Amino acid sequence: LQKDRPRLCGIDFDARCKRIGFLHTGMTTLSVRILRLFLPFWAVTVVSASTPPPDFLDAAAKFQSNEALALLEKSTLGDPVFRDLSRALILLNVQPKTEGNISRSAALLESVAATVPGTDQAALALYHLARIEEVHRKVPDRARAVERYETLLRLHPGSREAEIGFVKMANILLYSQATPDERRAQFARFEETGRTLAFPPARRSFHMSMADAYARHGFPAESSLRHLLAFVSVPLEEKRDIAPVLYRIARLSEATGNPVQAALFYNRLIDEYPRDNRVFEARQRLATLGGKKR
């Protein structure tokens, strides 16, 4: 009985309660068991609310996976889920890269996904299980990665991981062998799911991937153009070099018989990126369209 008595943070609650004559032993045992069930969630919440990013995450964020692993081993951070998830993600890039480390990482990710189902941590774990199959194994298995992404989409719809995972899955499928009919069906399916994306990086990546894939597979220019216009409509928080996209929209607008839109985007390129290599060409094309540089 003494042995079976549950402990929370190393404290024998039964013994303490008995000592102060507070509650019946059976009641405290049950309470502690319930409390222990919620411990992982509680710990994650407490850790996240109170501590700055651990040094091992800082090192891993700077591409220093070996140092990060060493720091993690020394760290006394208590939450097992957080530790397992961190270790799994760091192991992915520990050098030398071994199949053993990748398998250990996969096992840890499986464990995290099973321990805290339905959480952001679980979504992150499932996403990286797909990434392992996609790029980290010695012999990547993209078909298996697609299955993993499908699972992620099913279990965590609307999560950031599921949304970006969807784009990654689309990239795999759009450049795998398919008959023309299969290809059209793929595009149709991705178009449908793509409309539901809310995470801006996923939306931008999706539109860019679709625009490129339509062009590369020889679909009509309108399809690419539609996605490029959608790409530039997703707000950016900081200035980025989108000169190639502006030029492309202008060229595609020209090709699809929309000179007004073409002129608009040539002008945007000239105004916003005056030192881009395409500016001279854009000016010349604008002149042939009869558009005036503002």
Next chain:
Amino acid sequence: VNWDRTSNLIAVGLVGICFVLALGKVLFRDVAPRTEDGRSGVTIRFAHWQLEGNVQDAFDAIAREYEKLHPNVRVIQMRIPERIYPIWLTTQLVGETAPDLVQIGIGMTTDKLARFFIPLTTEVAKPNPYNAGTPLADVPWQSTFVDGMKGGNCFSTDLLEYYGIPTTMFTIRIYYNRDLLRQITGSDTPPATYRELKKLCEKTEAFRTPRGDRITPIAGSKYNAPFIIGRLFSSLTMNLRQEQDILLNGDPTPEDVALSFLHGRWSLRHPAVTQGYALQRALGQHMQTGFLQLSREDATFRFVQGRALMIASGAWDASSLIGQAPFSVGIIRIPYPTPADPEFGSLIRGPETEAATDTGASFGLARASKNPDVALDFLHFLSSQSSNRLFVEKSNWLPAVVGVDPAPGMEAFSPLLDGYVGGINFSPSVFPDTARTLNNSLNELLASTGSVDAYLNRIEPSFRRFLLQDLRLGVEKRIANIRRFDTPIATRRLILLQDTDQDRLRRQYERMLESQTTQESQTYWLDYQLKELTAHGQTH
């Protein structure tokens, strides 16, 4: 008198006096830092590999100006030869003895940047205080540079952080000996078109000095020759490259151009290619015999000694060549064939644009710096409009800061803005084996007994194989790079799950995620195409 007792007292007294003196010395010691020459203050060191001409004087002039403003700071310049710079820097960084400011570029890796340098991303978003009173007073530091810090190793695309502050920018030009030009042609006017250049080369071949010596029209070497012949090839293949632009973004990737070749959409016998090589041969004929075996120094000596009329090199050589040559040096843009050219005109679009010329000679702030605030302040000063103007005047290098004009006589180095995107270039960084094959066989093209046919006959049998090999290697490299990003992206996400208020980290996370996904799309496309080619037996 108890002598023993007295001597003990004296001894204790002496020890006591010594103790008090030592205590006083410690308590009242001067804790202010001292410069190397013993003055009170701090010393800032900056290291670079730019040993050319007057660059040292230019940096020194700026350092002395800074010292005038800040008498407690001593600024020391460290000039390290380019050949040993990467090894020297690695040793200094690992030993935590690196100078405060370090030129970044040669031998720099993502890992070194992350580990040994302080990111300047937050700083470059603020105005440079030393631009106060100028039109750049309220402009973010980043936007005070002509390229917005896009090039010059300023921005790490892996870490998505700014690490370097540039000081100049470089373009490629032809330097010529004005005195010789006058003797050969009787005129001061340099060639403006390819035809004029060709005529000048022929005249130079026929010319003899009063001592009967021959003059080499263009000093060539394995370093200098590609600057001119590579560009001429590029000028003839602009249209061909644009024809391979399946995305219509105006700047097709080298990989897309190569895939197009492998699919048989163009060949080495395409008129643009054969004419491009013919143009290379036509000009290569006017370089000294065996120039492909010669080094940069060989070509430079030949020019400086007055044994060659022209040499092609970058703006970085301006101060050396002008300073060392005992004659007046002129500078011209590389003369391209015009659309009216009888031989090459039909394939010419126009000159190649230099609008996107990057800045360079950038300095990063080392984590090992004992005075990072002072070092950063000096970096602000170094890259202010007034300092850049001083730098340009003293070094004859091009300005990196908006609103600063090139030094008088150096205007020819200003980037050409009105031009087209360049043509085909099998760069060694993307196509190592293909580029090696092309270069190793150049003697078949450029030797007096060579020809375009002989060159193509030599490279054609292996060209396709090497191109495929390079593309496959490229896919592997890209996938390795994509993998590397997973941990840094995921750890950012983990940190954000704990603390959603980290706005900068969130933006980094999102940008990295997008950049990785775009790279994947391009890589899978390449991989898919290579598999298609294999499936259709088009790999031989």
